[in-house]
Each structure stands twice: as C-alpha cells, then as structure tokens.
Amino acid sequence: MSETKYIPKSKFGKWFDSRLPLLTLSHHLTSYPTPKNLNYWWTFGGILTFCLMTQIVTGIILAMHYVAHTDHAFESIEHIMRDINYGWLIRYVHSNGASMFFLAVYIHIFRGLYFGSYKAPREMIWITGLIIYLLMMATAFMGYVLPWGQMSFWGATVITNLFSAIPLIGESITGWLWGGFSVDNPTLNRFYSLHYLLPFLIFGLVVLHIWSLHIPGNNNPVGIDVKKNSNETMPFHPYMVMKDLVALLTFILIFFGFVFFLPNVLGHPDNYIPADPLVTPAHIVPEWYLLPFYAILRAIPSKLGGVIFMFASIFILMALPWLDSSKVRSSSFRPIYRKFFWVLVFVVILLGYLGAKPPEGIYLILARIGTAYYFIHFLVLLPLLGRYEKTDPLPMSIADPVLHKPGIVDKFKEMAGSYEGENVGTFK
Amino acid sequence: MLVLLNNFIKKIVILIFLVGFNGSSLAEESKIEFISTDWTFKGVFGTFDRASLQRGYQVYQEVCSGCHSMQHLSYRNLYEKGGPEFSEKEAKAIAAQFEVTDGPNSEGEMFQRPARLSDKFVKPFPNVKAAAAANDGAYPPDMSVLAKARKGGADYIYSLLLGYEDPPSDIQLDDGVYYNKFMSGNKIKMAQPLLDGAVEYADGTQATEKQMAKDVTTFLVWAAEPHLEARHKMGFKVFLFLIILLTLVYLSKQKVWSRFGSKNLEEEETFDKIEKAVTEYEGEDPKTFK
Numbered sequence: 001m002s003e004t005k006y007i008p009k010s011k012f013g014k015w016f017d018s019r020l021p022l023l024t025l026s027h028h029l030t031s032y033p034t035p036k037n038l039n040y041w042w043t044f045g046g047i048l049t050f051c052l053m054t055q056i057v058t059g060i061i062l063a064m065h066y067v068a069h070t071d072h073a074f075e076s077i078e079h080i081m082r083d084i085n086y087g088w089l090i091r092y093v094h095s096n097g098a099s100m101f102f103l104a105v106y107i108h109i110f111r112g113l114y115f116g117s118y119k120a121p122r123e124m125i126w127i128t129g130l131i132i133y134l135l136m137m138a139t140a141f142m143g144y145v146l147p148w149g150q151m152s153f154w155g156a157t158v159i160t161n162l163f164s165a166i167p168l169i170g171e172s173i174t175g176w177l178w179g180g181f182s183v184d185n186p187t188l189n190r191f192y193s194l195h196y197l198l199p200f201l202i203f204g205l206v207v208l209h210i211w212s213l214h215i216p217g218n219n220n221p222v223g224i225d226v227k228k229n230s231n232e233t234m235p236f237h238p239y240m241v242m243k244d245l246v247a248l249l250t251f252i253l254i255f256f257g258f259v260f261f262l263p264n265v266l267g268h269p270d271n272y273i274p275a276d277p278l279v280t281p282a283h284i285v286p287e288w289y290l291l292p293f294y295a296i297l298r299a300i301p302s303k304l305g306g307v308i309f310m311f312a313s314i315f316i317l318m319a320l321p322w323l324d325s326s327k328v329r330s331s332s333f334r335p336i337y338r339k340f341f342w343v344l345v346f347v348v349i350l351l352g353y354l355g356a357k358p359p360e361g362i363y364l365i366l367a368r369i370g371t372a373y374y375f376i377h378f379l380v381l382l383p384l385l386g387r388y389e390k391t392d393p394l395p396m397s398i399a400d401p402v403l404h405k406p407g408i409v410d411k412f413k414e415m416a417g418s419y420e421g422e423n424v425g426t427f428k
Numbered sequence: 429m430l431v432l433l434n435n436f437i438k439k440i441v442i443l444i445f446l447v448g449f450n451g452s453s454l455a456e457e458s459k460i461e462f463i464s465t466d467w468t469f470k471g472v473f474g475t476f477d478r479a480s481l482q483r484g485y486q487v488y489q490e491v492c493s494g495c496h497s498m499q500h501l502s503y504r505n506l507y508e509k510g511g512p513e514f515s516e517k518e519a520k521a522i523a524a525q526f527e528v529t530d531g532p533n534s535e536g537e538m539f540q541r542p543a544r545l546s547d548k549f550v551k552p553f554p555n556v557k558a559a560a561a562a563n564d565g566a567y568p569p570d571m572s573v574l575a576k577a578r579k580g581g582a583d584y585i586y587s588l589l590l591g592y593e594d595p596p597s598d599i600q601l602d603d604g605v606y607y608n609k610f611m612s613g614n615k616i617k618m619a620q621p622l623l624d625g626a627v628e629y630a631d632g633t634q635a636t637e638k639q640m641a642k643d644v645t646t647f648l649v650w651a652a653e654p655h656l657e658a659r660h661k662m663g664f665k666v667f668l669f670l671i672i673l674l675t676l677v678y679l680s681k682q683k684v685w686s687r688f689g690s691k692n693l694e695e696e697e698t699f700d701k702i703e704k705a706v707t708e709y710e711g712e713d714p715k716t717f718k
Binding site: 075078081084088089092172238239242243245246249250252253256257259260261264265269270273274282 | 472494500501505569570572576577578579581612637652654655658660662663664666667669671673674677678680681684685
C-alpha cells in the first residue's frame, strides 16, 4: 500500500522511463494511496470522467453528421435520428449524457460542501473544479443551441442578450457573440466551433484537477488527515477501482434508463419545433441544470443586477475556502453547519423549481428569499459559524471515530454481555 | 446561542415549506387532464400495432396531408422494420401516386416524375408562406416530429382531435376559428378534421372518430420516433447485461476488499480498541471488569 519509488524491471523499461516517465505515472496512479473509509459519495469523480469521455466520443460521431447551418441544422438532427445507423442511440446518449453529467457534478460539488473538501490544503482542487463546472455550463448551453429548435434559438437570444447589460463594452460583447445584429447563422457557427473546443479545455482542466488532488491526497468522510502509507490507506487499484466500477455501473443503469425508455423527458418539447425568430415561445426556460441560476437572474429587478448576482452566485464559491473559516472539515463534527448545509440544498432545489416558473407573484417573492438566503449562507453564516460554532471532538484517526461517541462505554458493556451470552462480570 | 440558532433554522424551513406548498397548489389549478387510451407503444416493452399504423397512414394520407407536411419521412420508411411494414411493393405503389420535381436533365430542364421509395414525403405546399397563405394565415405545422414537439405527446394529439365542442355562450368565435377544449387558449384554426366515416378502412375496422384519432396518433408517434421498437428491445438487452455485469463486479469488489478491510476484521479492530478504551476509562484490567 505504500507509495514506493518505482523502478522498471526491464532494461527497455528503465531506458524508456528515464526519458518519458509514463511507467512511473501509471505506477503512481495505480498505487495512489486512498483513505480506507471513503464512502460511495467519493465515486463521483470516476463517474464524471466517464461522463466527459462519453460526451466527447458521442459528440465526435455526431459532428460527422451534423450541419451547422440555420437552414439545415434541424434537418440534420432528424437525419441522425432516422437514417444514420444507431444515430438515435448516439444522439440520445449525448443529450441525456449532458443531464447525467450535471447530475453527477452536482452530487460531486455538494459532497465537497458537506465534507469540507475545499478547505486547506485542497483549495486548488476546489477552484479548478469550479472552472470545469463553469466551462461545462458554457458547453452545455452552446450544445443546446445546435439543434436549432425553438428553445435553442430563444435560449440563445435570452442568454446572449444578458451580456448587453454590461456597461460600456456590453453591446460590443453581444455583437461579437452573435457575429451580427441578432442570433443567426454566424452565431450558430461559432457556438458549434466553441462547443467542439471547450470539452477539450475541460479535459485539460480535469488533468489539473486530478493533479492537484494527488498532492494532498483525498479528503475523507471524517475529514481529518490520514497518515499516508499507513494502514489507514489502500492503493487506488484494485480497491477504489472496483468500488468506482460498482458505482459507475449503477449510474449507467440510471443513465440508460433515460436513454432507452425516457429519452425526451429531460428536454423541452419546444425544441422539436424548428427555430422561428418571429414566434416567441410562451415560456423560455433553460435546461433543468441551469434553472437555479435562471431563478437568481430573474429575482433581481434590474437586468445588470441580475447578471451580476447570477455570476456572483458561482464566483462566490471560489472564495469558499476563505469564507468558511472553520478548521473542522467534515460536517459530521459540525452540528450547526450540518443543518445549514441541508437548508442550502433545499434552497438550491427550490430555486431550480422557481427557475421553471414564470417570475411573478409568489414565485418571484420566493425566488428573492431564496437568492438572499443563498448569499447569506456563504457571506454571513459561514464566517460566523467558523467563529462561534462549537464543533464535536475530532477522532484521533479515521479508524476510531466511534470511540468518541457519548455512551459508548455503556454500549460496550451491553455488547460484551450479549456477545458472551453471560453476565459481564465474568467477561473473559 | 446554539438553541437560538436551531430554532431559527427550524422556523426558516417551516416558513419556506408553507409558502412553497401554497405556491405550488396555486399552480395546479390551470392544469388540464388529457384523454388517454390503451397505447401499445407505452412502457418498457411497448411496440406499435402494425394494423393501427397502416390505418393511421391512411388517415394521414386522406385527411391530414392536404395541409400538413411530413418532410422528414421517406416513402421507404413505410416498409422498413418497426413501422407500418407495408410490403415493399405496396410502399412503391404508394410512392408512385405522387409527383416530384427532379433534374436538371441533360438538356438542363427540370422535369416531373413519379416519386420513388427514396424520396421524402411530398409536401402539400412549396413553403411555409404558401401553407400559411392557403390556410387563412395559420401555418399547419409539419407533422414529422409533432408527437415529440407537444407537451403530453400522444395523449395531447389524441385529446385535441377529440376536443372539438360548441363554444360556451360567453365566447365569441371569428369566422374560421373553432373551439377546442385542449388547445391552449381554446381557439384553433383547424376545423374538426375527423368525423365518423371520414375514411373507409380496407380491413373492415369501423372508422369512428375515436378509432381514427387513435390510429393517426399512433402513426404520428411512430413518425416522430421510428426506432422506438428497436430502442425498447435494445434497452431491455442492455439492462439485462448491465445487471449481470453489476452483480459480478459487485461480488468481485467484495472479494477484493475482503483481502484488505473485511467487515469482520474492522469489527475486531474496533472491538480491541473499545476494550482498550474501556480499560483506560475504568482504570482496570478488562478481566476483572465489573
């Protein structure tokens, strides 16, 4: 289990590895020590890597048949769905894959929030992760525009118009995004180009994300540092690989449940209507994974304010390692933070629900309360909690958090009694 | 401090729940129930009823196709597997009823010829503007993916076809506008398309309004999702494969992990530790532990 210095066995191996240390890298990746107590919430990193690769592979195949032109885009998608061999499968995997990618990334992010994985010395993992998340949103948004359905067109119109709210340079940015004076063929072309580019940037950032992870090693559910190369860790392969596989296959079952049996349930029916610049849909809504931000955007009465708050809601997360000043990582030992964590989860889901509703009446009021709470959580509650929260005592090692639970001695006496089937007094 | 905070959190959660539920109950009011029927294509093992698809094509051809195009379908789709499965000869005969413009020929002239299997369904109007102009300004939508382009899908289309009613007395309709309880806004520019006996089915099925609505809706669902049957079949196989693989992988994982941190081992370790801790706690030897 210990990470020893790797020396290739063969002569060629030595020659090769001293010039390009791929063997050392692969040795590092397989023997990488992981805490023994990682639970299934820690399997989403592997699942996300799978999602990214799936999107890239299916995307490359789709790109062979897709035509990025306003007159042909919709038709070419139908061509893929009807005439290309298994085109329907590849496209449904790609479109549902985007949703699954976000489902996994949200679990991954909230796991980080719950177990304090963003705290020192893991700030760079958190920040590279957030940049990946931002790029994912940009990629997914541009991908949704490509079929050139009604939601594609009007979603693109709403989102690109947001940039015009920026003072001085806003109009120029919008014009640059459009490549003209409205969302049109040049917009579609550049979105297609960027939609193809960004996944590879994400891939590069994933390498950085994993690299920065491999320096301090994994956080764990207890949140205390593990002694590397002790009996508290186990090598990544085969232990974590097997556990990741179990989780991945379960995830794929859910994923393929959508692909084969409910392929359109996560999309909007309006996107099967070809884009028409003269007909505005009754409600313009983004894909489900962007809804919380859409709710924040519309909760603010001014356009510029909405844009600022929407972007701030993500950028604020980058400052999280410093906003949360508590030294204790895991929520298991933070009784008050733990409650606020679940309130935050609830508020984000509520905002998602409100993002799909028209911004009026009770929905608007709730969205405003939710938005305010979201920012209060990070800007007020976390710094205060770091100061005033009385955390539970931390265990000495990841193996014995159990020893510090109150009443454990009585429990033990009881256990010992039933174990021996005798009175504890005669316990050997 | 702690108690205060706890109460505060509870109050917030209760408040949000209360307001949230009120909000959602307000939203429920405007929902309409679509009429449904026993669709054979629903569910994990759903397949199309061939006879219904063939009748549905007939309804489309004789009733809808005068105004509604289906530009993403080809005549060859009519005999392909998973669809209405007309014979190739029948499909050829269907195609040959239509004229398409081809060319240019060696003299540079465009010419008319009967449609072949490889041709797309011939459109009733050359373009959207012409279609709208011929229909009092309302464009009859292309029906290739209509079943996927409407909330409610098959149920919506079926309901709409059966939803024509006399308008309530407080609603005044203009000429060429009809009342339909499932259309958003209840006003529709399409006259009731299906009346009992509108077509004559070759297989002797009674051409009632409901029967035709069911058949043509089935046809539209197939048109929007021509690989639905293949998808369901493959999905079933994929699930079977994944469940077996998952079981094997899970068992392997248990086997691999038993080498390292078996449950029993961990329990034993914990037990040892608890014993030690109790010793320290009681300040006694566990053997004489009271």
